[in-house]
Amino acid sequence: MAKPxxxxxxxxxxxxxxxxxxxxxxxxxxxxxxxxxxxxxxxDIKEFTGECLVGIVEGGCANEENVRVLQDFRKHxxxxxxxxDCAINGGLPAMRNxxxxxxxxxxxxxxGPSVHNPSGRIPNDPEIPLLLDxxxxxxxxxxxxxxxxxxxxxxxxxxxxxxxxxxDKPIDLPYELVKYD
Amino acid sequence: MSDNLExxxxxxxxxxxxxxxxxxxxxxELQECxxxxxxxxxxxxxxxxxTHRVEVESVVSFYAFFSKEQKGKxxxxxxxxxxxxxxxFERIKQxxxxxxxxxVGETTPDGLITLEVTPCIGMCDQAPAVMINDxxxxxxxxxxxxxxxxxxxxxxxxxxxxxxxxxxxxxNPLVSAAVSNNIRKFGEVIFAPLxxxxxxxxxxxxxxNEVVRAxxxxxxxxxxxxxxxxxxxxxxxxxxxGERKFVICNADEGEPGTFKDRxxxxxxxxxxxxxxxxxxxxxxAQEGVIYLRGEYAYLRPFLEDTLQKARNMxxxxxxxxxHNGFNFDIRIQMGAGAYICGEETALISSCEGLRGDPxxxxxxxxxxxxxxxxxxxxNVETLCCVARIIDQGAGWFSQIGSKGSTGTKLxxxxxxxxxxxxxxxxxxxxxxxxxxxxxxxxxxAVQVGxxxxxxxxxxxxxxIICYDDLATGGALMVFGPERNLLEVVEYFMDFFxxxxxxxxxxxxxxxxxxKQRLVDIIHGQGEPSDLTxxxxxxxxxxxxxxxxxxxxxxxxxxxxxxxxxxLYQALVKEGQQFQPTFNIQNALSTAKxxxxxxxxxxxx
Numbered sequence: 001m002a003k004p005x006x007x008x009x010x011x012x013x014x015x016x017x018x019x020x021x022x023x024x025x026x027x028x029x030x031x032x033x034x035x036x037x038x039x040x041x042x043x044d045i046k047e048f049t050g051e052c053l054v055g056i057v058e059g060g061c062a063n064e065e066n067v068r069v070l071q072d073f074r075k076h077x078x079x080x081x082x083x084x085d086c087a088i089n090g091g092l093p094a095m096r097n098x099x100x101x102x103x104x105x106x107x108x109x110x111x112g113p114s115v116h117n118p119s120g121r122i123p124n125d126p127e128i129p130l131l132l133d134x135x136x137x138x139x140x141x142x143x144x145x146x147x148x149x150x151x152x153x154x155x156x157x158x159x160x161x162x163x164x165x166x167x168d169k170p171i172d173l174p175y176e177l178v179k180y181d
Numbered sequence: 182m183s184d185n186l187e188x189x190x191x192x193x194x195x196x197x198x199x200x201x202x203x204x205x206x207x208x209x210e211l212q213e214c215x216x217x218x219x220x221x222x223x224x225x226x227x228x229x230x231x232t233h234r235v236e237v238e239s240v241v242s243f244y245a246f247f248s249k250e251q252k253g254k255x256x257x258x259x260x261x262x263x264x265x266x267x268x269x270f271e272r273i274k275q276x277x278x279x280x281x282x283x284x285v286g287e288t289t290p291d292g293l294i295t296l297e298v299t300p301c302i303g304m305c306d307q308a309p310a311v312m313i314n315d316x317x318x319x320x321x322x323x324x325x326x327x328x329x330x331x332x333x334x335x336x337x338x339x340x341x342x343x344x345x346x347x348x349x350x351x352x353n354p355l356v357s358a359a360v361s362n363n364i365r366k367f368g369e370v371i372f373a374p375l376x377x378x379x380x381x382x383x384x385x386x387x388x389x390n391e392v393v394r395a396x397x398x399x400x401x402x403x404x405x406x407x408x409x410x411x412x413x414x415x416x417x418x419x420x421x422x423g424e425r426k427f428v429i430c431n432a433d434e435g436e437p438g439t440f441k442d443r444x445x446x447x448x449x450x451x452x453x454x455x456x457x458x459x460x461x462x463x464x465x466a467q468e469g470v471i472y473l474r475g476e477y478a479y480l481r482p483f484l485e486d487t488l489q490k491a492r493n494m495x496x497x498x499x500x501x502x503x504h505n506g507f508n509f510d511i512r513i514q515m516g517a518g519a520y521i522c523g524e525e526t527a528l529i530s531s532c533e534g535l536r537g538d539p540x541x542x543x544x545x546x547x548x549x550x551x552x553x554x555x556x557x558x559x560n561v562e563t564l565c566c567v568a569r570i571i572d573q574g575a576g577w578f579s580q581i582g583s584k585g586s587t588g589t590k591l592x593x594x595x596x597x598x599x600x601x602x603x604x605x606x607x608x609x610x611x612x613x614x615x616x617x618x619x620x621x622x623x624x625x626a627v628q629v630g631x632x633x634x635x636x637x638x639x640x641x642x643x644x645i646i647c648y649d650d651l652a653t654g655g656a657l658m659v660f661g662p663e664r665n666l667l668e669v670v671e672y673f674m675d676f677f678x679x680x681x682x683x684x685x686x687x688x689x690x691x692x693x694x695x696k697q698r699l700v701d702i703i704h705g706q707g708e709p710s711d712l713t714x715x716x717x718x719x720x721x722x723x724x725x726x727x728x729x730x731x732x733x734x735x736x737x738x739x740x741x742x743x744x745x746x747x748l749y750q751a752l753v754k755e756g757q758q759f760q761p762t763f764n765i766q767n768a769l770s771t772a773k774x775x776x777x778x779x780x781x782x783x784x785x
Contacts, residue, residue, distance in 0.1 A: 064780055064781065064782045064783060065782060066785070067765060067768075067782070068782040068783075071758070100774055101775065103473065103772045113182055122775075124777075124778070126778060129781065130776060130778075130780055131772045132768040132769060132772070133772070136763070136768070140762065141759055141763050142759060
């Protein structure tokens with residue numbers, strides 16, 4: 001039987017959650033025994049090659065490309081996991097949610113005290129994805145099955161979760177792993 | 182700060198012996214006197230009774246009938262209950278609003294009249310109803326609303342407005358209310374003829390233990406809805422240590438759709454007083470409190486008079502009925518428009534002059550209740566039953582009704598029926614028979630026990646009114662086939678959101694989330710998994726809330742999901758590309774405008 005596949009992505013995140021995935025250290029050798037990676041920054045596969053068992057999403061949706069990727073993940077992954085606080089709540093990027101989009105762009109490219117922009121233009125190349133009106137947590141865009149809180153969630157949390165999902169057993173996260181205050 | 186305000190505050194506070202546990206009464210009197218409780222007034226009260234300003238402000242801000250802002254001399258409160266909505270609430274709201282030239286929540290520029298809405302005021306059998314200051318007006322039409330405003334503008338005070346007085350004691354000069362009793366069925370316990378003093382005399386000839394034993398033998402259970410055995414509650418209170426003990430009568434009948442206590446208080450207050458004195462005798466209490474909901478303030482002068490008559494007859498005061506050493510008296514504590522205060526620990530908080538916050542249990546009120554003394558809180562109807570049990574005998578009482586549910590139950594029936602009103606029936610009737618009796622056989626659904634109860638449909642009309650099946654405090658709201666039941670559910674959720682005290686998160690936040698998802702579903706934006714979401718979140722709110730409000734607030738959604746699932750299923754759609762609430766085009770429209778180009782990924 002072919003090994004189940006896992007896909008990962010970072011949307012409006014800082015890649016910190018992916019760093020935390022790598023923090024499983026030598027257990028990654030055990031992991032590749034158990035699974036194959038599909039689309040993921042870890043192996044740099046850009047598009048899905050087929051159906052996956054688990055999709056792990058870091059970051060919320062700040063622009064249309066994030067939405068497209070997230071939609072793709074929902075379509076291809078049986079189980080979708082929001083990894084970390086940005087995916088779950090919007091996180092730091094969502095700090096812009098109380099400010100209008102126009103004001104954000106003006107501040108970033110025209111009015112900010114450290115801005116050097118002699119052209120006075122806001123970047124508008126067709127390649128640049130359009131921003132959404134605000135940053136959305138993933139579950140407000142598509143259905144999400146599991147949430148792993150943390151900034152970032154620890155490697156042990158991620159490991160325990162993957163093992164539980166792959167072995168189809170109830171997840172056992174000791175209190176210390178999900179306590180953050 | 183005017184000297185006048187200082188004098189007023191001082192007089193009022195002194196009138197309550199500068200006792201901060203009487204904060205509700207102090208604030209209530211000041212509100213009545215000045216139309217608001219200003220920042221200055223709160224400082225003065227705090228100083229006068231020796232407490233912190235925040236204690237005063239927490240009371241002023243908590244209760245619906247108090248306000249920091251200046252209200253008009255007259256406050257018109259429209260009863261915004263689901264039954265009132267069915268019978269013309271919008272029409273009379275419009276009429277008042279048009280005639281006054283203001284919308285709800287505003288005061289006329291001349292400072293005369295404030296227009297507000299309030300949840301159920303206990304007049305579901307004669308909707309639509311309004312409160313004008315403490316006066317009640319029922320079965321209003323738009324024309325009547327216009328006429329009322331004209332009279333008020335002409336300087337006629339609310340208590341002198343033209344109206345037809347109701348039947349029975351409603352026409353008593355001390356009540357003089359345009360309220361009808363609508364007693365449709367007289368039973369043998371509550372509404373049977375009364376010979377004042379008989380029960381009390383018999384009780385005093387027994388030992389307190391024998392009284393409790395009689396109540397136990399009668400298998401009397403609490404009539405408020407929870408059905409706790411009354412004798413057991415009294416045993417606990419009696420056994421608890423404490424010099425002072427209290428009997429509190431819960432007359433904060435706030436469960437929308439319930440109005441039976443209103444009728445008892447109007448027609449059988451003597452029976453209630455006797456019941457309270459007997460309770461006091463049984464548990465060893467010297468003091469009783471009737472916690473009367475603010476909406477029933479119009480009954481207060483009458484009840485005070487009835488208490489005075491009882492004192493004159495020796496039923497209250499020192500050496501009750503000549504029984505040496507047994508002293509008992511009763512005071513009335515007014516509520517101020519807070520549903521949560523019907524919950525017994527919140528009610529105790531309110532009596533103590535605090536916000537109506539529920540308390541943690543244990544300790545139970547029987548051990549540590551009002552002013553930390555052992556307290557038995559009983560429903561109006563329960564205490565009336567007690568008096569009859571002592572008078573007529575436990576054996577007589579336990580033969581009425583069904584095995585697990587002895588005696589009679591008052592039902593408050595309103596909505597789409599021909600004969601709305603109060604029915605005293607023995608426990609054990611089927612819903613089918615109840616509906617036939619009240620003239621509502623074509624009903625599509627019945628809400629049993631108010632919003633916190635259960636919504637049942639025709640396939641369940643063979644269920645029985647008793648503690649083991651359809652347990653209820655007595656409210657039955659009947660909905661005809663033309664009513665939109667999900668709108669009813671939405672209204673009930675709004676009610677709980679409004680009335681949550683906000684102390685615990687599951688109730689404060691959970692109910693809002695439940696309602697939002699329900700509204701999404703009603704608007705066709707739901708998918709099948711949302712029904713599971715509602716069920717799971719509802720179960721969490723029930724399991725983790727601190728008091729009975731949160732523990733029952735998801736019931737409108739949960740019971741309609743259980744009993745009327747097809748209504749929901751018809752509205753939810755499978756397989757949507759995004760979450761139903763997410764609209765990619767809306768989310769992108771600002772950026773498209775700014776960039777002046779279409780989306781690369783999502784063409785319109």
